[in-house]
Amino acid sequence: MDLNQLSPYIRVAWDSIIYPPVHIAERVIFDYELMFVKEGECEVTVEENRYYGKPGDLFLFKPNQVHSITLLNGKPLRQPHLHFDLYYQPDSPEVKVSYRPYSLLTEQEKQWIRPDSLAEMEDPLPNHIRLNKPGVIEQLIQDIIFEFDRKFPYYETTAKGLFIQLWVLLLREIHWQRNTHLHSNWEQLDRVKNYVSHHIEHDLTLDELADLANMSKYYLCRLFKKAYGMTPIQYHVSIRLEKAKQMIQFTNLPLTQIADELGFQSIHAFSRTFRKWEGHSPSSFRKKK
CATH class of the missing domain: 1.10.10.60 (Homeodomain-like)
Incomplete structure (x- = not known):
């Protein structure tokens, strides 16, 4: 992943709530998704791995990665989240958000699945991140959502700048967690x-x-x-x-x-x-x- 070439395209920026008994069934997505757990608890399954999500946690779902989300304790799950391409592509505006398993995708939809550029990293980013300072990450996500909601002039460019800040903070957070002796x-x-x-x-x-x-x-x-x-x-x-x-x-x-x-x-x-x-x-x- 070349940060000098980073040119994010933010597809969706929502602060949404899932109410029980609704769950997000097993699916794959075409792009990347960052999901912040604002309220509620959940069990997230990614491939064969299960994670417990609580307020302040962040989940990263990658292209074509099978995952599902189950609400816990009968409580709603508030989850501000972003769908995005890390690098803008000519078809980025055409690609939608997927809610289905791979077996139900059309041939056209399969063509929309992005390459996982994060797989090139020496230490790939994890799916579940327990943030040390969740407030800063949450605020940036909410700022991006605000820009998309209000759609002020140049909101997309503003959102890109906010996303780059968010991404760098996330990389730095993971770096500190993996190198506690440095911190x-x-x-x-x-x-x-x-x-x-x-x-x-x-x-x-x-x-x-x-x-x-x-x-x-x-x-x-x-x-x-x-x-x-x-x-x-x-x-x-x-x-x-x-x-x-x-x-x-x-x-x-x-x-x-x-x-x-x-x-x-x-x-x-x-x-x-x-x-x-x-x-x-x-x-x-x-x-x-």
């Missing part, structure tokens, strides 16, 4: 990251940063790389070079002065590091500007 140490990691960002002109050591984070340097490296994709020292080099590229591109300062102001021991050390990371020398980069 519990985020304050220390953020402290190290800010310290590095404000000391780009100084040589920093891993021991110094580990003391700042109050953890071993090996644990710091592992957590920092998990959080930001690189070690603290690699991050220090990367932001140093980003600053160097700005100075090369937007000033006429000599390269020796840029190297000195950014704390490199010599122009040779600066050039060697720049070439290693960028694939060409600082002087070549300056000629391209």
Whole structure:
């Protein structure tokens, strides 16, 4: 799933209530659906898996995924929900919402089933998500529903923007749940990251940063790389070079002065590091500007 290409098409945005004894029988849908449990309780079956849903829970149903919903305790189920394509397709406006099992779909309807682009993820998103902060997710869903209900000018574009916020929050929520060690140490990691960002002109050591984070340097490296994709020292080099590229591109300062102001021991050390990371020398980069 390429978030840079994300272009959601929201098909349905409803805040609906199911009253007992009505249930949603086994079916497949053509697109994706997010269902927030606002009130009531339910048992949700997805393929062979059963989940208990209570207020604050979120369910994600995927294209062509067999699922059903059963109300519990004889109470209504209020479920604000969205049907959507993650990527707009030429036939997106034509596709409807499916309420039937696969065996009853027409050939035309089978053509409407979207590819499950989420299956490409290294860790696919779960069907049942017990949210840590359900209020934020619910509010965004309700804001999208409000836009579709009122249909103010440019409501569809506004709803797309809200959906992207919602989707990123959802991905972040799942990331935190799967990496609780990151979440519990985020304050220390953020402290190290800010310290590095404000000391780009100084040589920093891993021991110094580990003391700042109050953890071993090996644990710091592992957590920092998990959080930001690189070690603290690699991050220090990367932001140093980003600053160097700005100075090369937007000033006429000599390269020796840029190297000195950014704390490199010599122009040779600066050039060697720049070439290693960028694939060409600082002087070549300056000629391209």
